[in-house]
Amino acid sequence: MEYNRITDSMPKIGRDLIDSKGKNFVKRIGAEALREVLHGVLCGENIRDSTEFLTRRRIALSNGALLVMFLKGCSQSDDFIDKLVETAGKEMKISKNKKEKWILQWIVGLTNKAVQNILRDSHEKLDEYTNKYEQILKSVAMQCEQEFGSICCELGTDSTEKISVDWNFMLHLFESIGAQTLTLRGSDKSTYGKLFERLILGSLLNSMGFQFVNPKTNTSLDKVFWLSSPSAKRESDATLIFKPGKGIRFDIGFIGRGNPEITLDKVSRFEKELEYGGSRHYMATFIIVDKVGTGSRIVELAKQINGTIIQMSMSFWHREVSKKLNEVLGTQIELAQLPNNEISSYLKDKLKQIPIENFVE
Numbered sequence: 283m284e285y286n287r288i289t290d291s292m293p294k295i296g297r298d299l300i301d302s303k304g305k306n307f308v309k310r311i312g313a314e315a316l317r318e319v320l321h322g323v324l325c326g327e328n329i330r331d332s333t334e335f336l337t338r339r340r341i342a343l344s345n346g347a348l349l350v351m352f353l354k355g356c357s358q359s360d361d362f363i364d365k366l367v368e369t370a371g372k373e374m375k376i377s378k379n380k381k382e383k384w385i386l387q388w389i390v391g392l393t394n395k396a397v398q399n400i401l402r403d404s405h406e407k408l409d410e411y412t413n414k415y416e417q418i419l420k421s422v423a424m425q426c427e428q429e430f431g432s433i434c435c436e437l438g439t440d441s442t443e444k445i446s447v448d449w450n451f452m453l454h455l456f457e458s459i460g461a462q463t464l465t466l467r468g469s470d471k472s473t474y475g476k477l478f479e480r481l482i483l484g485s486l487l488n489s490m491g492f493q494f495v496n497p498k499t500n501t502s503l504d505k506v507f508w509l510s511s512p513s514a515k516r517e518s519d520a521t522l523i524f525k526p527g528k529g530i531r532f533d534i535g536f537i538g539r540g541n542p543e544i545t546l547d548k549v550s551r552f553e554k555e556l557e558y559g560g561s562r563h564y565m566a567t568f569i570i571v572d573k574v575g576t577g578s579r580i581v582e583l584a585k586q587i588n589g590t591i592i593q594m595s596m597s598f599w600h601r602e603v604s605k606k607l608n609e610v611l612g613t614q615i616e617l618a619q620l621p622n623n624e625i626s627s628y629l630k631d632k633l634k635q636i637p638i639e640n641f642v643e
Contacts, residue, residue, distance in 0.1 A: 288370055288389065289382045291354035296347025299340055299466075300381045307477060308639050311336055317633045319478075320485050324629050326597040329478060329536050329572070337470045344466060345459050348388070350439060352455055357443040363451050367419075371412035375405050388461040389454075390415055393468065396461075419457065423449040477642060479534050480509050483520040483570075484641030487532075489632040490604060490615045492522060494640060509641060521565075524611040534570040536594075566610050568603065570594060598625055 298310060308316060319332045355362040370389040377383050387397060390412055401407040426449045433452065438444030445451075487507045488494055497508045507522040520532035567589040574593055590606050592599055604618035620628055 287373060287382070288351075288355065288366070289373075289385045291358070292351045292385055293347045296344060296351065296385075297381050299344045299347065300384055300469075307473065308642055310340075313638060316481065316638060317636075320481055320638070321626075321630055321633055323478075323482055323594065324486065324489075324600045324633075325626055326595065326599060329474070329482075329594070333470070333474050333478070337467060340470065341463050341466050344462055348458055348462055349437075349455065350442065351385075352451070352458075353437060353439060353442040353445060356445040356451070357438075363454055366454060367412050367416045371408055374408060384465060388458045388465065391457040391461050393461055393465045395468070419453050420450065423453055426453070475536065478536075479519050480641045481638055483532055483534055484509060485633060485636055485638060486600060486603065487520065487522060488636045489600075489629065490607070490613075490617065497521070524613060528611055529565050530568055530607070530610065531565050532568045532570065536572050566590070568592065568606065570599075570603075598622060600629065601625060 298306075301307075301310075315336070319336065322332045323329050352362075355366070359365075367390055370386045374383065374386045374390070377386060384394065387393060392400070397403065401411060433448055435447050436444040437447050484494060492505050492507045493502070495502065495506045495508055500506060500508070503523050503526045505524060507520055509520050510518075518531040519534050521529065522532065523529040569589055569591045571591065571593060573595040574591060590610070592602050592606065596602060601617050601620065604615040607613050608615055608618050617625070617628065
């Protein structure tokens with residue numbers, strides 16, 4: 283080939299879309315788009331429904347970048363498609379870069395998990411696999427030609443030459459897009475869990491008037507909170523100190539009624555006291571889940587450890603948290619008193635003022 287690596291032909295945006303963590307994710311999606319998602323979740327929308335369109339946007343744009351990579355490759359080398367799988371297999375063996383590895387895996391129709399399960403990370407199995415994979419695509423290309431006839435078209439962009447497209451090209455592209463889609467969906471599922479836990483809790487507490495701080499450097503014990511604080515037993519997703527001696531530990535999980543055993547675990551994971559800032563604080567526990575099944579004993583079990591369970595499937599669960607905080611801590615959170623028809627616009631205004639980027643550092 284006339285260029286150094288296959289992945290050199292991947293547009294920058296295609297590489298950037300592979301990274302979906304922390305501030306890179308916020309930058310890629312856009313803070314305003316994330317605020318829309320957070321607003322929906324705080325108003326009771328399903329987090330999965332809200333993030334689905336973020337995932338689809340990422341996948342669609344990545345699919346486009348992969349097509350451009352193929353077009354660029356074919357523009358630079360007449361035998362790009364013929365040698366594509368063989369070359370990708372060779373480059374997979376030496377590549378150390380995660381982004382390059384994922385792209386190369388897609389070219390041979392694999393995801394990262396498939397490499398582990400099918401190839402067991404064996405270079406010999408990779409050679410055997412790529413040989414069979416290439417044979418199958420060539421065989422299917424011939425069958426498509428017989429069944430459906432020849433493809434008669436040219437493809438190109440403003441930045442690439444037009445190339446003649448045949449079944450061999452299309453099948454390599456389709457298989458790569460399929461593997462890419464599976465990878466990005468799996469990546470987003472993993473990313474959204476931890477990332478949105480922080481974003482939702484950070485936005486929730488900040489909108490109620492609590493200040494986000496770094497517990498390692500903070501000296502205030504008045505209306506402050508931090509995220510992902512290690513405790514002696516397990517990790518709480520957020521810790522709130524209302525005043526010396528009083529606080530709340532928060533645990534959040536996008537867990538529905540189909541996972542009662544996970545929800546049960548959440549009611550007993552935290553100690554009732556916390557040593558922080560030279561003081562001992564009595565800590566209540568708030569457990570936020572997607573939905574609790576009818577007849578579940580979770581709520582009663584939570585009460586036994588001074589815990590409160592709140593369901594995000596409730597339309598005004600954000601206000602419910604406010605009310606419970608007022609009861610437990612003696613706070614005076616404004617949201618608790620708002621009528622239903624004012625909550626949506628109230629939250630939207632609050633979210634505009636919240637630096638959500640700070641919650642994902």
